[in-house]
Amino acid sequence: MLRKAPEAADVRVRRPFRRTHRGRRDGVVEQLRGLLRPQLQHLPLSLTSRPGVSMITIQDFKKVQMRVGEIIAATKVAGADKLLQLTLDFGDEARTAIAGIALCYDPNDLVGRRVIAVTNLEPAVIRGVRSDAMILASGDEQDLSLVVSDPGRPGPKGAAVL
Numbered sequence: 001m002l003r004k005a006p007e008a009a010d011v012r013v014r015r016p017f018r019r020t021h022r023g024r025r026d027g028v029v030e031q032l033r034g035l036l037r038p039q040l041q042h043l044p045l046s047l048t049s050r051p052g053v054s055m056i057t058i059q060d061f062k063k064v065q066m067r068v069g070e071i072i073a074a075t076k077v078a079g080a081d082k083l084l085q086l087t088l089d090f091g092d093e094a095r096t097a098i099a100g101i102a103l104c105y106d107p108n109d110l111v112g113r114r115v116i117a118v119t120n121l122e123p124a125v126i127r128g129v130r131s132d133a134m135i136l137a138s139g140d141e142q143d144l145s146l147v148v149s150d151p152g153r154p155g156p157k158g159a160a161v162l
Contacts (some may be wrong), residue, residue, distance in 0.1 A: 065120040066161035068149045074107035077127050091158030098131040105146040114149040
């Protein structure tokens, strides 16, 4: 008799699993497929199906220079609620980056962190301050996470991101 796949909210295991000769559990894969199928059906097939997202070539990607930089100073930008002025040490040089992360990070908590930054962008003047780099972050304006060098084993300042 075939069992109906459990509802998405019902994640309890309904029967004990038997170990097979390879140590796998019978039915686990099938049960997980049944649980995940409803959630996966609404996801886009490709990230490029989102409006405004287009594919780039590997040659385009190779043009982007990303390096590990240590934040040595962080201050709020005058007259801006969302902007912080960061000074990044890349080992051989220091650069300024203006970042829209002030809603998520206190400037004092950032000093000493090693972040990933794009270093070959055209400089931009933002609120009267020249920005020579762009730090990487993920999320949205209200909930950003910095892309950091491995905290347990941080790369050296200035190291290229490959």
